[in-house]
Amino acid sequence: MEIAPATVRGVLASLRADHGYRALMSVHGVDYYPQEPRLGVHYELLDMERVDRLTVKLRVPLAEPSVESVTPDWPTADHQEREVYDMFGVIFEGHPDLRRILMPEDYEGHPQRRDFPIGGEPVLFTHNDATSPGWTR
Amino acid sequence: MMSVVAARVDIARFGWEAFRASPRQADLLILSGRVSIKMAPVVRRIYDQMLEPKWAIAMGACSSSMGVFNNYAIVPADKFMPIDVHVPGCPPRPEALMHGILKLRKMIQDDPDMGWRERYDAEGTEEVLEGAEPAGA
Numbered sequence: 502m503e504i505a506p507a508t509v510r511g512v513l514a515s516l517r518a519d520h521g522y523r524a525l526m527s528v529h530g531v532d533y534y535p536q537e538p539r540l541g542v543h544y545e546l547l548d549m550e551r552v553d554r555l556t557v558k559l560r561v562p563l564a565e566p567s568v569e570s571v572t573p574d575w576p577t578a579d580h581q582e583r584e585v586y587d588m589f590g591v592i593f594e595g596h597p598d599l600r601r602i603l604m605p606e607d608y609e610g611h612p613q614r615r616d617f618p619i620g621g622e623p624v625l626f627t628h629n630d631a632t633s634p635g636w637t638r
Numbered sequence: 639m640m641s642v643v644a645a646r647v648d649i650a651r652f653g654w655e656a657f658r659a660s661p662r663q664a665d666l667l668i669l670s671g672r673v674s675i676k677m678a679p680v681v682r683r684i685y686d687q688m689l690e691p692k693w694a695i696a697m698g699a700c701s702s703s704m705g706v707f708n709n710y711a712i713v714p715a716d717k718f719m720p721i722d723v724h725v726p727g728c729p730p731r732p733e734a735l736m737h738g739i740l741k742l743r744k745m746i747q748d749d750p751d752m753g754w755r756e757r758y759d760a761e762g763t764e765e766v767l768e769g770a771e772p773a774g775a
Binding site for chain 1: 675676702703704708709710711713714716717718719720721
């Protein structure tokens, strides 16, 4: 189901209270690059009694990538929202400790966006071994 | 690496089966697996804590060149620490690791200090206790 970004905490709370989706399994980030609004956040909810899963999706534009954090209600979202922030740059308002979790703290850029280069090193062969940067070169 | 200490390919023949938990008691660091950007200073610190003479083997394709994971998150071992022998493979066969260790042994037998300090431009990095004289100076 698709919702507006401003309503996420209320919607998740009502899904837990009225419909029985008591477990937040994961929070995902998505980059819909050519389409606007570009960044998305998906919340996977699980109803353990009926074994029913539900995905709550929302989209935010890159210019204003802020979503209210659901961490006060769902503590599992703490690390997961940090990962979405690290990889996509979605800023979660009200998150107790929003910093990078996978990349180094001073890393620049958000790697899982579609316009971020894959990176890596050129493949080392004997012919380019002497010119590739290393500990001594 | 576990089968290198097992029965078929047996490094206990040479007396090398003692894997130590502390870098202070080790002579050889076998860096197996991929090193992320966040982990590289930690590995470097462990290598620095080893006492001389010390050697390092980069085991596997991911630590020498980037291997399968040629992306933004990991760094080849050559960029942050001196490596003496690279063992390719994903994963390396136990015989390949054994060959790498024996090759290192031959390199050490031929030239005991292996020109370490000239190769890595590390002159002046000998640790000298107060009152003692630097070795070979």
